[in-house]
Amino acid sequence: MLQDRPDVPEILKSVREFITGVLDKLDDQERYHALCANYLLNIVEREFAIGGAIDDAAAAKLRAFLGVDAPLPELSKRLCAAIRSGECDQRWDEAVALVMDQVVGKVKVTKPDHLDPMHR
Amino acid sequence: MDKQQQASIVDDIVARLRIALKRRFGEQAGLENVTVATLGGSNRTLLFDLVEGTTRRRLVFRQETYRLPDTPFISPHDQYRVLEIVNRHHVPVPEPIFELEDADELDRGYVVACVDGETLPRRLLNDRAFAAARAGFPVEAGTILGRLHRIDSALAEFLAPTPDSIDPIAAQRSRYEHYGEEHPALELGFRWLETHRAKAPRRCLVHGDFRNGNLIMGPDRIRAVLDWECAHLGSPMEDLAWLCLRSWRFGHVDKHVAGFGDREPYYAAYEKANGHAVDREEIFYWEIFGFVRWAILNIMQRHGHTSGERRSAAFAACGRNTAMYEYDLLMTLIGHYT
Incomplete structure (x- = not known):
């Protein structure tokens, strides 16, 4: 790592400490937005820690499902087109399982508590 | 917007509103006790007292100053017409008092x-204070919807040209495409909706956003149904289903009717009233x-934020929250969630 300290998790912690410190001085509306800001920082923290691995796993499964090799955004676009055109109708359960896996990966970053115990 | 700008906007509205009140209620009509509820970029809501002699009425002023090009909401004029219709049919709503006119120079609103x-x-x-309201909620909500859906849809024919009245699925698809994101889960949702379409469902005036959050409640009962911006002509089951979305249960997941209670008394009350x-x-x-639509509404908020139209940390969070509604969509579709 070329960059100096603080590293990303440390910077996130610093910003969160600042927001938490001023919460009591804010009116209701501002407080709500400050809590949203904290929520967004938590997302960044999780994405920094696990986002790369989630993307890699999703891309590998998409390549296998579609039988093509391409970067993740392109694979995702192709999957959307295939579902839309009805191409996936014959592999519906397989497609649902694949997409469920992707969505679980997104929720793990956004709000892991939201997941049913079967996906935690 | 800083506090000074806000104050000057409010002063301007109040000055014009004062004249608008005198025009309708006579020279003696006064305006007092103004409080600001929201002062957004496109919508403003103020509360005030209309004073006529010794009587005083607390009223709400709602104004739309700017119409977003991609808005899924009906115009304030149509909202007001809907309020008048449902109010006449004993659906509990805030009583419509008057609609703004060009002469008021207050944009659109009521x-x-x-x-x-x-x-x-x-x-x-x-809260313990709402225990009685909670107990009665499913029956009350079913009764209100039953009453709403009995209204002759010909009275709301002016809503027929709105995209949601023409084809609710195509309306959502068009909004989703406008926001320019790829969502395989929503594609699955759309595909399922398109291949399982109901054959010519019964068509009536529906609220379109009847849920916990859009209802004013007292300790004992529902006092008013708010936010008619999504009203359209559609299947009555759309309204009934929307209130049962997991998203409105706020942790009380076993109570399917908005976290308040069970489906059966809700359905029974609906059938009795309707x-x-x-x-x-x-x-x-x-x-x-509903899950597809709720996810797209969250993408809409993200779009408002990142396009710069409506910057807000809350709207940024909405963008990421879309994943949770996709999750609920898929879990419901495969039968793990009810």
């Missing part, structure tokens, strides 16, 4: 009666539709 009570879902679901049977299969269909 004035309605202020209804006291609570709207915050978490308070309604958890006369038509509840179609449970069609309700499932509209719940799937």
Whole structure:
């Protein structure tokens, strides 16, 4: 790592400490937005820690499902087109399982508590 | 917007509103006790007292100053017409008082009666003060919807040209495409909705956003149904299903009717008030539709934020929250969630 300290998790912690410190001085509306800001920082923290691995796993499964090799955004676009055109109708359960896996990966970053115990 | 700008906007509105009141209620009509509820970039809401002699009425002023090009909401004029219709048919709403006109120089909007009570879902679901309201909620909600859906849809024919009245699925698809994101889960939702379409469902005036959060409640009952911006002509099951979305249960996941209670008393009350049977299969269909729609509404908020139209940390969070509604959509579709 070329960059100096603080590293990303440390910077996130610093910003969160600042927001938490001023919460009591804010009116209701501002407080709500400050809590949203904290929520967004938590997302960044999780994405920094696990986002790369989630993307890699999703891309590998998409390549296998579609039988093509391409970067993740392109694979995702192709999957959307295939579902839309009805191409996936014959592999519906397989497609649902694949997409469920992707969505679980997104929720793990956004709000892991939201997941049913079967996906935690 | 800083506090000084806000104050000057409010002063300007109040000055014009004062004249608008005198025009309608006579020279003696006064305006007092102004409080600001929201002062957004496109919508403004103020509360005030209309004073006529010794009587005083608390009213709400709602104004739309800017119409977003991609808005899924009907115009304030149509909202006001809907309020008038449903108010005449004993659906509890804030009483419509008057609509703004060009002469008022206050853009588009209207004035309605202020209804006291609570709207915050978490308070309604958890505070002891609302225990009685909670117990009666499924029956009351079913009765209100039953009454709403009995209204002759010909009275609301002016809503026929709105995209949601023409084809609710195509309307959502077009909004989704406008926001320019790839969502395989929503594609699955759309595909399922398109291949399982109900055959010519019964068509009536529907609220379109009847849920915890858009209802003013007192300790004992629902006092008013708010936010008619999504009203359109559609299947009555769409409204019934929307209230049962997991997203409005706020942790009380076993209580399917907005976290308050069970489906059966809700359906029974609906059938009693409406006369038509509840179609449970069609309700499932509209719940799937509901998750797709709720996810797209969250993408819309993200779009408002990142496009710069409506910057807000809350709207940024909405973008990422879309994943949770996709999750609920898929879990419902495969039968793990009910």
